[in-house]
Amino acid sequence: MARSLLLLPGDGIGPEVMRQVRRTIDWYNRRRGLDFGVEEGLVGGASIDAHGAPLTDATMDKALKVDAVLLAAVGGPKWEGLTFEKRPEAGLLRLRKEMDLFANLRPAVVFDALVDASTLKPEIVRGLDLMIVRELTGGVYFGEPRGIEDLGNGERRGINTQVYTTSEIKRVARVAFELARKRGNKLCSSEKSNVMESGLLWRQEVIALHKADYADVELSHMLADACAMQLVRNPKQFDVIVTDNLFGDILSDEAAMLTGSIGMLPSASLGAAGADGKRKALYEPVHGSAPDIAGRDAANPIAMLLSFAMALRWSFDLEDEAVLLETAVQNVLKTGMRTADIMQPGMAKCSTSVMADTILREMDKLSS
CATH class of the missing domain: 3.40.718.10 (Isopropylmalate Dehydrogenase)
Structure with a gap:
């Protein structure tokens, strides 16, 4: 074939x-x-x-x-x-x-x-085997409006918009849940639900999907800044991490350096x-x-x-x-x-x- x-x-x-x-x-x-x-x-x-x-x-x-x-x-x-x-x-x-x-x-x-x-x-990294699932086509890298505008008087403003929909969140979370089932059956969802409405929606939709279809998977939630800290403090606590485009970009590069x-x-x-x-x-x-x-x-x-x-x-x-x-x-x-x-x-x-x-x-x- x-x-x-x-x-x-x-x-x-x-x-x-x-x-x-x-x-x-x-x-x-x-x-x-x-x-x-x-x-x-x-x-x-x-x-x-x-x-x-x-x-x-x-x-x-x-x-x-x-x-x-x-x-x-x-x-x-x-x-x-x-x-x-x-x-x-x-x-x-x-x-x-x-x-x-x-x-x-x-x-x-x-x-x-x-x-x-x-x-x-x-002793921190020996045996490490984790997977980060990053949403890749939404979020701040693709949100509108975006650009750089002239405000006059020598001032300019850069604009990027963080935006997610229910369907965008659920489809990437479903991939992460399915992966977790094939690995250690643990999924950590990471966002900034404490200060961002998009992060709050993310958490709510992941919880709803977990309850509906993946109750057998152990689900936890962690704010993205705390997740960054825990990746260097105790990375082996994680099996699969699912997160948005921006935080996934950062967290996956951090995780990369754990490997040397x-x-x-x-x-x-x-x-x-x-x-x-x-x-x-x-x-x-x-x-x-x-x-x-x-x-x-x-x-x-x-x-x-x-x-x-x-x-x-x-x-x-x-x-x-x-x-x-x-x-x-x-x-x-x-x-x-x-x-x-x-x-x-x-x-x-x-x-x-x-x-x-x-x-x-x-x-x-x-x-x-």
Whole structure:
């Protein structure tokens, strides 16, 4: 059965880490006969340079037709002077909006081999395995009115609107409840219901959905600022956290650093299931484009590879194949192989391509 993928390498280190995913896809096609059909496209600054827009209509159309999209990273100082709607990040936002990718899944897992890479004490992070579910198409990033207006006399005002509806809240909460059922059966909903009406509505709707359909799941609530504090105080108290777009952006980056490096963490952005059960989906590492190391073969490819593992699991129902890749990554880390971002004393520093080479060899070994 043909499986279709659109690869969007983007900017900075994006092409380097995506190259390792392409090699991994080729491995699955060759060794497992998975028949992935792959197209590539431009997004972000690369698309601006080639086409004058951060995402073309043609690439958007391809993204809507494939089974899954893999995106590496966008942005960089080269394009910082552009207006908001023409900057590289606008291409990513358009993908999320037009694919209606409302649920962003960001796991934070501490591999045993990297316990000492975290800035927190080993006993705090050892065994950590939590999932943050971030609402992705609503809230302050998309609310209207927005903009910057001139008030005269040298004064200007920036406006962004935080807004949520019942349906937006319930659909992302439903994803989080379903995930919790498959994990530790615990869900924490995080907002600012004490000072924001949108946060109060969020809490009310999550409570109503819990009572109606998910009473078997242990539900708790935590204000977003308290959640940020608890993530560094006692992160293992959490199993699944569901939160809005703004707080999810912040909390998931904080959770990323519990693992030792943002270069280790993947993410999945999912849409609603269609009549055939399939969802529009985009997979990307949590890290950015890291232009300071672009072109040096120094980036950590693991977050990009683990994003592909999430695609195997969520878009193609290939659990065994996802576990194979994840296990290979863990085994390589146990040998002491490290890229610069996770380098520790006594370990072996390696390049992007050497890390991927080693992971592919480990997959060969696990498959023999």
